[in-house]
Amino acid sequence: MHWKNWLRALLALGLVAALIAPAGAALAAEVSGTGTLKAQGAGTAKLAGDGMVYIARGAGTVWVKGAEQILAEGKGRRTLLRDGTVRLTGYTGAITLIGEDMQISVVGGAIILRAEGSGTATLYGAGTYETANESGTWSKSGTQVGY
Secondary structure: OOHHHHHHHHHHHHHHHHHHOOOOOOEOOEEEEEEEEEEEEEEEEEEEEEEEEEEOOOOOEEEEEEEEEEEEOOOOEEEEOOOOOEEEEOOOOOEEEEEEEEEEEEEEEEEEEEEEEEEEEEEEEEEEEEOOOOEEEOEOOOOEEEO
8 A cells, every 4th residue: 555545544543533532631651663652631742753643622732843744623823933843723623743754742731642653752741541562641750652
């Protein structure tokens, strides 16, 4: 399957999964590998890697660098910073990021995200995460997990 078709398929699966994922509260965790990460919580989620990241509405502010596609639903503000980072603030809908070597930071009180591909995540605050191999909680100092 061509990589763009693969990403579209992952995006569709991510959208469905995010719509049925329960909301939660979040703290801190870190992830590395190949696969899927689901996380929900309140705090800060930092991700680095390749693939697709779906962020449900209500996340607050998102910073992304290196995304080939940024799909933001609803109203909000998109700002291009001097270093090439795109800041997305106050979006009323979901945000989907697709690319390679992306650096993403999500800050908010109601973070629900799904990352598919290969990368690392550090989750700070209070919440939960799940991969194919493990599940756990975020912490103020950070928890490491591979996806």
